[in-house]
Amino acid sequence: MKKILLAGTAIVGAAILASPAQADLKIDLGGHFRGYAVFSENDESSSVATGTGTTSVITGASLRNFDFRRDMEVHFTGETTTDSGLTVGVHAELEMGNEGPDVGAPPTLTSAGDDFNQLDEAYMYFSGGWGRVNFGSEDGAAYLLQVAAPSADSNIDGMRVYVQAFNTDVWDDGLVNGSTTDVTARLDYDNADFRDTDRLTYLTPKWNGFQAGASYAPEAGQNVVDGAFAPIATDDDVGQFENLWEVAARWDGEFEGFGISLGAGYATAGTEADALAGTFGSDNLTSWDAGVNVSFNDFSIGAAYLTSDTGTSGANADLTTWVVGAAWDNGPYHLGLSYNDTQLDSNAYGAGLADDLELNRWAVGGGYTYGPGMTFRGSVAMLDVDNGNGNNGLFGGGPGLTATPDPTQYQIAIGTDINF
Numbered sequence: 001m002k003k004i005l006l007a008g009t010a011i012v013g014a015a016i017l018a019s020p021a022q023a024d025l026k027i028d029l030g031g032h033f034r035g036y037a038v039f040s041e042n043d044e045s046s047s048v049a050t051g052t053g054t055t056s057v058i059t060g061a062s063l064r065n066f067d068f069r070r071d072m073e074v075h076f077t078g079e080t081t082t083d084s085g086l087t088v089g090v091h092a093e094l095e096m097g098n099e100g101p102d103v104g105a106p107p108t109l110t111s112a113g114d115d116f117n118q119l120d121e122a123y124m125y126f127s128g129g130w131g132r133v134n135f136g137s138e139d140g141a142a143y144l145l146q147v148a149a150p151s152a153d154s155n156i157d158g159m160r161v162y163v164q165a166f167n168t169d170v171w172d173d174g175l176v177n178g179s180t181t182d183v184t185a186r187l188d189y190d191n192a193d194f195r196d197t198d199r200l201t202y203l204t205p206k207w208n209g210f211q212a213g214a215s216y217a218p219e220a221g222q223n224v225v226d227g228a229f230a231p232i233a234t235d236d237d238v239g240q241f242e243n244l245w246e247v248a249a250r251w252d253g254e255f256e257g258f259g260i261s262l263g264a265g266y267a268t269a270g271t272e273a274d275a276l277a278g279t280f281g282s283d284n285l286t287s288w289d290a291g292v293n294v295s296f297n298d299f300s301i302g303a304a305y306l307t308s309d310t311g312t313s314g315a316n317a318d319l320t321t322w323v324v325g326a327a328w329d330n331g332p333y334h335l336g337l338s339y340n341d342t343q344l345d346s347n348a349y350g351a352g353l354a355d356d357l358e359l360n361r362w363a364v365g366g367g368y369t370y371g372p373g374m375t376f377r378g379s380v381a382m383l384d385v386d387n388g389n390g391n392n393g394l395f396g397g398g399p400g401l402t403a404t405p406d407p408t409q410y411q412i413a414i415g416t417d418i419n420f
Contacts, residue, residue: 023088025078029420031093034155035070036377036415040165043407045174061176069163069415072096073120087127091138093120119222120196134201137222140246141201141213142191142265147250147291149302150327152336152365153379156413157325159304161188165411171385172353174405187340187361187383189306189321191265191289194244196222201246209253215246220269234272239281241269241311259295261302264288269311277313278347285311301326316345316356332369337362355388365413373419383409 042063074096079089095118123136148159155162168185169176199217219233220241235242248265266288275281286309293302303324310319325338344357365379385407 023078023080025080025088025090028077028079029074030077031072031074032417032419033070033072034162034415034417036068036155036163036413037066038069038163038165039066039412040167041065041410042165042167042170043174043405043409044167044170044176045405063167063176067165069165069413071162085128088124089127090124092122094118095120129205131205132203134199134203137196137198138201139192139195140197140199140215140217140244140267141203141248142215142246142267142287142289144201144203145211145213145248145250145263146191146265146289147261147263147293147302147304149291149293149304149323149325149338150300150336151325151338152363152381153367153377153413155377155415155417156365156379156381156411157187157338157340157361157363159188160190160192161186163413163415165413166383166409170407170409171357171359172387174407185342185344185359187321187342187359189289189304189323189340191248191267191287191306193267193269193285193287193308193311194220194241197244198223199244206252210249210251212249213247215244217244218242219272220244236273238273239275239279240272241281241285242272244269257296259293259300261293262291264290271311274313278317280310280312283309283311283313283317285309298328298330299326300329310348312347314347317347318345319343319348334367334369334375336366337364339363353387357388358386360384360386375417376415377417378414379412381411381413383407383411385409 040063044061044063072095074094076092076094077089078091079087081087119137121136121138123134123138125135126133146159148154151158156164164186166187167176169178194217197217197220199215201213201215203213204211223230244267246265246267248263250261250263252259252261254260267286269285271281271284274283287306289304289306291302291304293300295301301324303322305322307318307320310317319342321340321342323338323340325336327334327336329335338361340359340361340363342357342359342361344353344359346353346356361381361383363379363381365377367375367377369375387406
């Protein structure tokens with residue numbers, strides 16, 4: 001009988017361990033769908049003559065002018081507040097049917113190997129009167145507290161761009177010939193060098209409009225499925241980044257009827273082992289941003305700045321972007337315009353360009369809110385490229401050689417943004 005009782009006790013104990021109490025979280029489903037029809041003129045050349053006395057022609061492909069663009073995610077959030085006042089939650093984002101690569105690190109360089117239905121963000125959080133802690137795959141403090149400038153359409157010319165039809169391969173030489181495959185730059189300015197990375201972030205509560213935060217990740221990258229069982233990674237991988245730190249601060253307030261937002265952030269990461277000199281991962285990566293936004297009645301104006309050494313060794317490997325914008329918002333109506341100046345040094349991201357790139361984009365547009373979380377949007381953008389090649393550029397280098405063209409590109413985008 002005693003053996004039977006002991007066996008029964010063991011079974012009950014095993015059942016208790018196997019069936020832990022579930023957290024009473026309220027589950028919410030959300031997400032977004034962004035759908036656009038886009039017309040673009042990328043000013044690509046069919047050929048470039050490069051010789052004197054002899055004929056030397058380099059040809060490139062032509063590009064279509066019209067296409068559809070869309071981006072969709074589904075978000076899952078579970079949250080509860082305990083009797084002690086602690087708010088506990090989990091959040092996950094699933095990208096739906098996105099075939100192309102997601103944005104990796106640094107912010108204007110795409111990463112390979114992403115698949116359909118990719119898990120974008122997955123983290124848990126705790127918050128209370130003492131602030132908030134995020135743990136998992138989520139943007140760091142530098143991005144979460146960053147101040148954005150007003151925009152024509154935040155999907156087109158905002159702090160984080162989701163729709164862009166400017167062909168980057170044309171920028172260096174006017175041709176679609178794969179000569180700048182490393183430079184797939186989005187013309188935005190989010191301070192988020194490593195988006196898909198598991199990190200720990202602390203954000204202070206707001207005191208008189210002031211808030212600060214800090215983030216840390218031991219290495220760059222997001223855990224894969226069953227990543228909790230993976231062997232501990234090596235710490236001497238060439239070009240792999242480790243010890244990712246971010247700090248940021250922001251103030252939102254009001255002064256004599258003016259709404260004011262000020263913010264700045266700093267991010268840094270070291271390499272486990274330097275890659276080949278002049279390539280991405282050959283040096284520590286450092287980025288910092290600053291922004292200001294002022295609003296009065298229906299009008300707002302602002303500016304933002306971002307600079308990064310891109311984690312590439314060499315004197316000519318920096319990325320610098322500054323943006324100014326203005327907007328008018330009255331009820332469901334929005335009008336806005338912006339100007340973006342991006343300078344990409346010749347060796348930034350290990351691209352090995354013959355010379356620096358300077359990109360100047362103007363955007364103007366508007367929107368109409370036709371229901372809660374639903375907006376109709378339209379914008380026109382023009383991009384002027386200065387590739388600096390002249391007679392000593394990619395196809396130059398000697399007397400009588402023809403300079404490569406500086407493209408001027410246009411984009412018209414009409415679409416809708418639905419947040420649910």
